[in-house]
Amino acid sequence: MSRLSELLAPRDDTQPWKGRYAHYDLVKEASIAVGIMALLAIVLSVLFSSPDDKPSTVAQWSRGTPVNFVTAATLELNGTSPTAEYGPPYNHNAAGQHAWFLRPQKWLAVSHPINTANDFVIDPLRTVSGDPTLRSAVAEYQAAPEKTKKAWGEAYAKPLEEYETAAEEKKTLPKTVTLDSTTDAVSVQVSGAGPVPRMMAGLLSLAQSGGLDGSLLTSKQFFQTDYTKPLLFMSDGGLLTERAEGQHLLGDQWGMMNETGSYPGQTWLWLYTVWYQVEPFKASQNADILVMLVMGLLSLLFICIPFIPIINRLPRWIPIYRLIWKEHYRSLAPTGRSGPSA
């Protein structure tokens, strides 16, 4: 056998067992194992319980950080939020990530279409009744040319983004944006924003009342289990990230394998998580697809270990088997050598 074929398919040194057998009760052992594992799980549950941090809602977000909400909503209206510029599977506004010639995100196209201006702002506002001013503001916005809409939206977004940046950098907050502490209403001193200020005031009011949560969820049908829209809207804001950072769940905090509180999370994702901490993945715009491809390749190699040269020889070369079959080799010690010839 050539050296190459020996590496690919190591010599099969297993032969029919002619030695002794010991009594063994398979069913009894399995039953005891189930009992022990159940007991361990119960003891761990009694000692440590399990985490259950309440979910965030759009209502909480809009009440707790109204300026952040209005800023995010304005970006949704302008089509400049992370979701609006995501690309497939939500929209065609970007090509998505790629690695070399591989563009599966683009190839699989838009399967969950989201128009952030309509789905997150305009359609919910159209459900509000008894507010003719708001209704006319929405009608004015919809009737305007795209260029005008963009100018209005950008004019309104600019002071809000300046406010958010200053708040993030803990600098003096600009006075163009004010927050009414009693009503949690946001006022933006701006000209040339058309009906956008009225629309955003209406959306903030709808969100604070809890109506936007329902509106985002039940836009298609009464029974609904798809939380894509409210989750994407909230992830464009700062609330989820703020909570996640406090719980060490961000990507650069090894968050993928962490759990809220001090509980072990998906620790088996450690290898997946590690790539996001190192270059070139860390700074890459295509980090997700690169990491997924690396993990896909490693998973394939893991399955194919019996056929991978060197890797499939290591167990022969590194004598951990001596520990595993210690009793067996000890029983045979007087008969000769105590390990395989690699």
Add this chain to the structure above:
Amino acid sequence: MSAARPDPVRSSSWTVRVREAGVAALPPEKLLPDGQPTYVASWIYVFGVASIAALIVIIGSGVILSLKGPAWWHYTGIGHFINSVHLWAVELFFFVMVVHLWGKYWMAAWRGGRTRVWITGAVTFLVAVPTALTGYVSQQNFDAQWIATQAKDGLNSVGVGAFFNVTNFGQMYSYHVLLLPLAVVGLVAAHVLLVRRHGVVPPFELNERAAPLRSASPDSDSSAAGARS
């Protein structure tokens, strides 16, 4: 007066053929052996059966959670406790399965026509990962919100997000309570049956070492040696 039974060897019955093939591949003494080669004497062997035991606890606690619905555990003490058991059983499952996999690697347990045993075990681990992930995003709490919004990017980047939407609770719950557990249980069943058929991998250079020993087997077919995994 009874009719003569058809010769099973020549039978055209699909049922008979399946039975014949099943019994030939796994006769009862192989399927449920009461003896084990003496080399099967290490704590590392415990982790295979421990993985299955943890999986049974996961399924048991998961069935209770399924019976009561996905929101139950959030507002009842007993529900929260069952959820805790489910969580910790999952943690135990992955822990013992990883130890089991490492143990089998250092035994080179794919030797002797056992590559399918290794492959089914490795694929089980890989399928268990999304099974757990769908559980995490089905929790209906902040953890689920955050994991869903983060996991979507990796899945979307390779196109999987087009048909596997982690922000769709209904879809993820279906995957978690039915589709992926079926896959895991099916893979584990195949893995165990393959272990039964091929037996526990013997130590290196077994033929040289076993020569002086005399057989005292309760089962004359040495390939039926496998009992533990």
